[in-house]
Amino acid sequence: MKAAGLLIASLLFAGAAPAQQVKWNFDKVAAKASDTVDVSLSGSLLQFATKFLSDSDKDEAKVKKLVGGLKGIYVKSFEFKKPGEYSAADVESFRAPLRPPDWQRIVGVHSSEDGENVEVYIESDSNGIGGLAIIATEPKELTLVNIVGAIDLDSLSELGGQFGIPEGLEVDKKK
Amino acid sequence: MAPLEDELRSALRRRDPSPDFTERVLARVAAAPARRARQPWVRWVAAMAATLLLAAGGLEYRHYQGERAKDQVLLAVRIAGSKLNKAQKKVQMLTHRSNS
Amino acid sequence: MPRRPPATACGWDFASLVRQHQAMVFSIAWHLLRDRAVAEELAQDVFLSLHQHQAELESPEHVQFWLRRVTTNRALDVARRRLRRPMVSLENAPEPVAVTSTGDPLLGTALRKLVAALPEKARAIVVLRYQEDLDPAEIARVLGIPVGTVKSQLQRALALLREKLSRVVGQASGLSPGKE
Numbered sequence: 001m002k003a004a005g006l007l008i009a010s011l012l013f014a015g016a017a018p019a020q021q022v023k024w025n026f027d028k029v030a031a032k033a034s035d036t037v038d039v040s041l042s043g044s045l046l047q048f049a050t051k052f053l054s055d056s057d058k059d060e061a062k063v064k065k066l067v068g069g070l071k072g073i074y075v076k077s078f079e080f081k082k083p084g085e086y087s088a089a090d091v092e093s094f095r096a097p098l099r100p101p102d103w104q105r106i107v108g109v110h111s112s113e114d115g116e117n118v119e120v121y122i123e124s125d126s127n128g129i130g131g132l133a134i135i136a137t138e139p140k141e142l143t144l145v146n147i148v149g150a151i152d153l154d155s156l157s158e159l160g161g162q163f164g165i166p167e168g169l170e171v172d173k174k175k
Numbered sequence: 176m177a178p179l180e181d182e183l184r185s186a187l188r189r190r191d192p193s194p195d196f197t198e199r200v201l202a203r204v205a206a207a208p209a210r211r212a213r214q215p216w217v218r219w220v221a222a223m224a225a226t227l228l229l230a231a232g233g234l235e236y237r238h239y240q241g242e243r244a245k246d247q248v249l250l251a252v253r254i255a256g257s258k259l260n261k262a263q264k265k266v267q268m269l270t271h272r273s274n275s
Numbered sequence: 276m277p278r279r280p281p282a283t284a285c286g287w288d289f290a291s292l293v294r295q296h297q298a299m300v301f302s303i304a305w306h307l308l309r310d311r312a313v314a315e316e317l318a319q320d321v322f323l324s325l326h327q328h329q330a331e332l333e334s335p336e337h338v339q340f341w342l343r344r345v346t347t348n349r350a351l352d353v354a355r356r357r358l359r360r361p362m363v364s365l366e367n368a369p370e371p372v373a374v375t376s377t378g379d380p381l382l383g384t385a386l387r388k389l390v391a392a393l394p395e396k397a398r399a400i401v402v403l404r405y406q407e408d409l410d411p412a413e414i415a416r417v418l419g420i421p422v423g424t425v426k427s428q429l430q431r432a433l434a435l436l437r438e439k440l441s442r443v444v445g446q447a448s449g450l451s452p453g454k455e
Contacts, residue, residue: 035355037250037254039248039251041251046248048240048241049244049245049247049248050245050248052241052244060249063248063249063252066252067248067252073248073252075251107262107266109262110265111261111265116261118258118262118265120258120259120262132255134255134258134259145251145255145258156255156256156259157259157262157263158256158260159252160253160256160259160260160261179433179437182386183390183405184406185383186382186383186384187302187306187390187401187402187405188406189299190298190305191297192297192301192314193315196297196315196318196319197294199319200293200297200322201289201290201293203319203323204323242312243313
């Protein structure tokens with residue numbers, strides 16, 4: 001992610017418009033999903049929530065520091081009964097708003113082990129990173145993340161690796 | 176050792192809510208819009224009790240809302256962080272491969 | 276004998292109804308949701324609704340049936356819609372801490388966690404069966420589903436719970452299948 005950090009630094013746009021929530025339309029995909037996780041925390045609600053994060057809990061203190069200055073956190077994760085329930089066109093519709101000059105894709109990876117693709121986009125503003133978007137696709141799951149505001153990617157990634165159930169949502173099936 | 180069903184009955188036995196649960200329900204009932212005509216004095220007594228109980232209940236509800244919002248933040252960070260972590264690890268792996 | 280207990284103009288002694296049934300309502304919500312604050316909030320909502328609908332209820336048995344049905348349905352709605360910890364299927368659920376055969380309280384905790392990891396409908400069936408001691412026909416009426424579905428889901432849930440619990444407790448537990 002250090003290489004990504006340099007890329008981010010080089011993509012600063014002076015005088016760019018302030019970052020805003022990505023306008024995704026979830027209707028089509030939501031209609032096909034068997035289950036949905038939905039987080040929508042904007043501005044004042046996010047700041048209200050931050051007050052309840054404990055300084056004495058290690059993870060919560062890190063999260064408190066991470067989200068302190070953010071303007072919004074939006075997560076939609078759709079689960080499907082079987083592979084193929086959502087289409088490439090569906091995914092493309094989520095990529096559509098994430099185009100230059102406002103957005104840049106900084107990472108796109110594919111895991112052949114579990115068939116997961118992860119694409120990471122950042123939005124730059126005059127102060128640096130103004131927003132983050134992630135599109136993660138798996139055969140039976142589609143996750144979209146949008147964070148509005150300056151977010152520390154390294155801290156967020158670190159939290160994702162050690163927080164609760166490590167490295168993703170699934171418990172190791174080998175027992 | 177008891178059969179599983181007995182253990183389930185024991186594990187899932189009823190539990191009491193908090194000691195002032197009934198009072199809080201009555202306070203909410205008193206505060207809710209009336210659907211039927213009541214004796215005026217009953218409404219007055221209920222309103223007084225509701226005022227006292229709601230003052231305490233309001234703070235507690237705000238705390239409850241805050242805890243729920245906190246859970247949402249933690250869940251969102253976990254999901255976002257796990258996806259980003261996965262991408263980072265893959266990039267690191269590919270970088271390591273190309274350098275070796 | 277009058278069908279309704281002596282009461283206010285509405286026909287029921289509402290406060291007595293709350294006291295009589297609060298443990299049942301709260302416990303159904305808590306065992307389905309595993310969140311005390313949410314369960315209490317939901318239980319309060321149910322009683323608020325009861326107050327608004329009490330004129331429609333004809334007997335103490337009807338009240339009890341109504342409370343079980345409304346509480347269970349609302350708790351299932353909340354379980355489906357609420358923000359949740361990342362879901363894992365029961366087969367992949369993290370193992371509770373290993374317990375010894377004498378650790379009944381720990382066994383109870385382990386069982387409650389395993390029940391909480393069941394899919395929502397199966398969880399409701401297990402709770403209504405073992406908390407409320409309802410038979411499959413009564414459970415089917417509460418949930419509005421066929422009796423056959425209740426029986427098959429109950430069998431599968433128990434089989435899963437046995438398998439999961441046996442891994443926790445180990446060979447020495449002696450947990451026997453028992454009758455359903």
